[in-house]
Amino acid sequence: MKIKKLIRYSSVKDHFFSYLYSIIIAVPILMPFFFTFISSFKKTSQIYKFPPEFIFKPTLENYEYVLKTANLIKNLANSALIAVTSSLITMTFAILAAYAISRYKMRKISAGILVARIIPSTCFMIPLYFVFSRMGLLDTYTVMIIMHMMFSIPTTVYICTNFIDDLPYEIEEAAFVDGATKQHTFFKIVLPLCSPALITSSTLSFLGSWNNFQLSLIFGQAKTKTLPVALYGFMSSDAVRWGRLLAAAMIIMVPAILLTMVLQKYIISGLSAGSIKG
Amino acid sequence: MKAFIDRHVKWVFSLPAFVFMALMMVAPIFATLAISTTNWSMTVSSEVSFIGFQNYIDLLKNPDFWRSILTTFHLVFLELIGEITLGVIIALLLNRNFKGKTVVKIIVLLPFVCAPLAIATVWNILLEPSSGIINYYLYKWIGVRSTWLAAESTAIPSIALIDVWQATPLVVLICLAGLAAMPSEPYESALVDGASKFQVLRYITLPLLAPTILTAALLRFIDAFKAFDLIFALTGGGPNNATQTINMMGYKQAFQNFRFGQSSAILVLLFLLVLSISRLIIAVQRKVQTQR
Numbered sequence: 001m002k003i004k005k006l007i008r009y010s011s012v013k014d015h016f017f018s019y020l021y022s023i024i025i026a027v028p029i030l031m032p033f034f035f036t037f038i039s040s041f042k043k044t045s046q047i048y049k050f051p052p053e054f055i056f057k058p059t060l061e062n063y064e065y066v067l068k069t070a071n072l073i074k075n076l077a078n079s080a081l082i083a084v085t086s087s088l089i090t091m092t093f094a095i096l097a098a099y100a101i102s103r104y105k106m107r108k109i110s111a112g113i114l115v116a117r118i119i120p121s122t123c124f125m126i127p128l129y130f131v132f133s134r135m136g137l138l139d140t141y142t143v144m145i146i147m148h149m150m151f152s153i154p155t156t157v158y159i160c161t162n163f164i165d166d167l168p169y170e171i172e173e174a175a176f177v178d179g180a181t182k183q184h185t186f187f188k189i190v191l192p193l194c195s196p197a198l199i200t201s202s203t204l205s206f207l208g209s210w211n212n213f214q215l216s217l218i219f220g221q222a223k224t225k226t227l228p229v230a231l232y233g234f235m236s237s238d239a240v241r242w243g244r245l246l247a248a249a250m251i252i253m254v255p256a257i258l259l260t261m262v263l264q265k266y267i268i269s270g271l272s273a274g275s276i277k278g
Numbered sequence: 279m280k281a282f283i284d285r286h287v288k289w290v291f292s293l294p295a296f297v298f299m300a301l302m303m304v305a306p307i308f309a310t311l312a313i314s315t316t317n318w319s320m321t322v323s324s325e326v327s328f329i330g331f332q333n334y335i336d337l338l339k340n341p342d343f344w345r346s347i348l349t350t351f352h353l354v355f356l357e358l359i360g361e362i363t364l365g366v367i368i369a370l371l372l373n374r375n376f377k378g379k380t381v382v383k384i385i386v387l388l389p390f391v392c393a394p395l396a397i398a399t400v401w402n403i404l405l406e407p408s409s410g411i412i413n414y415y416l417y418k419w420i421g422v423r424s425t426w427l428a429a430e431s432t433a434i435p436s437i438a439l440i441d442v443w444q445a446t447p448l449v450v451l452i453c454l455a456g457l458a459a460m461p462s463e464p465y466e467s468a469l470v471d472g473a474s475k476f477q478v479l480r481y482i483t484l485p486l487l488a489p490t491i492l493t494a495a496l497l498r499f500i501d502a503f504k505a506f507d508l509i510f511a512l513t514g515g516g517p518n519n520a521t522q523t524i525n526m527m528g529y530k531q532a533f534q535n536f537r538f539g540q541s542s543a544i545l546v547l548l549f550l551l552v553l554s555i556s557r558l559i560i561a562v563q564r565k566v567q568t569q570r
Contacts, residue, residue, distance in 0.1 A: 015376055021371040022382045025368055026382060026386075028443070029385055032400050035404065050414050093294045100291040101292065104288040106292070116299060116303055118553060120525050120549070121504075122504070122528050124306035124310070125306075126541060126542055127305070129533075150302040150303065153299060181280060181281075182284050183280075183283050186291075210393070211391075211394065212507075214507055214510070227393075232395060245403065246403065253393065256392050256393070257388060257391070257392070260384060264384050264387060268451050271451050272455040
């Protein structure tokens, strides 16, 4: 009992400090979000007013402008389509590969995957850009999905391999003894057990694709333009219309924030995956 | 068919991912290496020809390249110092049980899950030198203003500040996971010996946490060294190339100046730098772990 007290505090005084620390940590993190949220509902003239007003008549004109006039709704659809498709395919590839790597101890290959995580993506861009433009595939959904998969496969394979490493092998052995094929055992026994890893890795690869800018900038143009690239366009064309910029930023951030609220447990386990084992 | 898959499940399962990665990563890396030995460029109409190490020699003589290396290290150094220090402190403060801890964890996570482009938009507006809200309050409360991202001297620290705001969560999460996995025996004997809270922190918690901190540092180093989105959207490498990192220079040479040969040489050197420094950090980490 005493030990626990030394590590994890529980008295009233300590509870007070827990909340004090929480506030000290949370306020600087939340202020920019709060500012963005408030300002995205202000008219341009109100945004430039100092000191900033917190009570005002909110307007939806910024959102109306970016979504309808600037057609951000189209970019939103592009982002969603590319993020969902690429993470579904990534997940399929990753869980299968992770099973093979983990159960057949393909350690050299898992080291190779770590190296793939390290390399800056710019290092592959020139040859890929050249090949895809020769094939006439620039600005197609196919290429955008492929590029975003390239970005997320190393991380997802890594997360899934770590997860399967921790699953006991005995259940599978029992199935093999009963005469089940390897693939049947995988789909009927291992895959259902992997659902936490699948949620984690699909969430992370969705977020990675949703937030990605560089790959979308290089390989997409008018037709497949994603939200971050569209926002970058606003930054140069509508630089002084802060309300519009911030409304567009909100539209990118809100889905990610909602996803985090629902799936924080999975996101956290994915981000700290393997960090304990080293 | 069924029997075939059963017998070769190892390769049937792993092949899709391997073939994909081989085509999309391994082949392009070698292609980039090959391109870096040519004078391939869209601006010069001459035939593409093999020029050996000329691109590398040109680079090593180019002051802009050396400046971009310096910029990269300057930026990464500031970011890592800020993120590791803050991250460890926040993790230590949050390493206790209280109602609503999950809410705090979600809040801490928020900057990290948001698109760098959105974050850059928000901070560009917050830090606007003449009409931004941060300069307004700075001037009102303590009578100073900063040029933030708009001047050469303050641009790098400003980017580092924004990166610290966005990426510290990763360090916090990794350290929290490390703290949760700590053995309780050392704490028990510290209690028996009557160690103070500070002594426990200094002689038990921090040394035990060191490998975890190094892991966090390694992950942050990798991402910070190859960062592109945030810097590109905040300053685009400016003002006056003050924030042009190696990665940014490689990108610009390829996709703005269309000098593919030169750009490939930059990217090959970037690749080698990231790889060797990562290996160095991993070696240090192994040493720390075996000493324990």
